[in-house]
Amino acid sequence: MASPPLHNGIKAAVAYCDLARTVVLRFKYGRRIGLAYTIAAHLRRYLEHLPDGAIFIPVPLHWTRLWGRSFNQAELIARILAKDAGQTLIPDLLVRKRRTQALGKYSARERAKIVSGAFAISPRYADRVRGKNIAL
Template identity: 35%
Template structure:
């Protein structure tokens, strides 16, 4: 066991005494500092089959668990990405987690969220490059961290894939995308994301996993995808903690697409929120 692991184990009783483990969603007591209580775990909407074989969009249960057909959007236009791995679908439970992580400073949630994302991704080749969706430097300065970078770092720790935190850079401080449709989002993002000088060297000819906390309309991921493929990535998968989908899903109420960016840009109820 490494020295950091031994120190962590030795300090754990004191940490638990000073900061009793609590579920980040409901506040109930937990046995460890990570994870959720059983009731809150049950509220997460975890993707299961049947789903689109190309983009993981949920499909009617009547298609059967072993089928992997394409959804209508992917049949209409083949996606440029090599798959979407979402740990959860975006509902009230995942929204609360992302709010706490992204705007509430609960960066310790990256460990649990990254673990769920890594499980959805499955084994990764060590030469795979994990690339977080970038934030503009002014937003990083205000927030103090890039939540996608924290998730990518955690996935790298679990999978042994390499992470390049600065492979992409956002050159324009785009306005909040909350309340905008896909076309408006795409227009706002146009020309705002590029591959960095270091990124050019690190992604050339490699498989890339683009990491984000929430995938909403897909406009941001598409802008990143365009830059990565244009500058030499072999292929690009998209990994996110929560993915927005439309329509009711059995027993779990998703957050409607027109509310999706209450979380990604500003918390719902904050002045100026969409």
């Protein structure tokens, strides 16, 4: 590849289908926070491939979405997985610099453009994560 990605790969817990979509939507918008354990259970198989010292970082929600949902679904799942893996979780390592629109109806290229520049590493953690393995 002329321009390889800056990551070691992307893993999906399940094939995206109607059932998976329903679970995710009930989790995110139906306040069914117990589903975090179900989703984490499907992701657990990837924990054995993580190197020691990996840092779990949830993607932050914009404050307006966090206020509307009352929780960050990515953080709930990351908390469970970090604990199971015996790894570190830093929930505030990434900061959201601006709100973005919902991405559901956009292509991968359009999504990348929309979120470009929306996130940054908190300056207080920059040295701590340099050269580390990250589970996002």
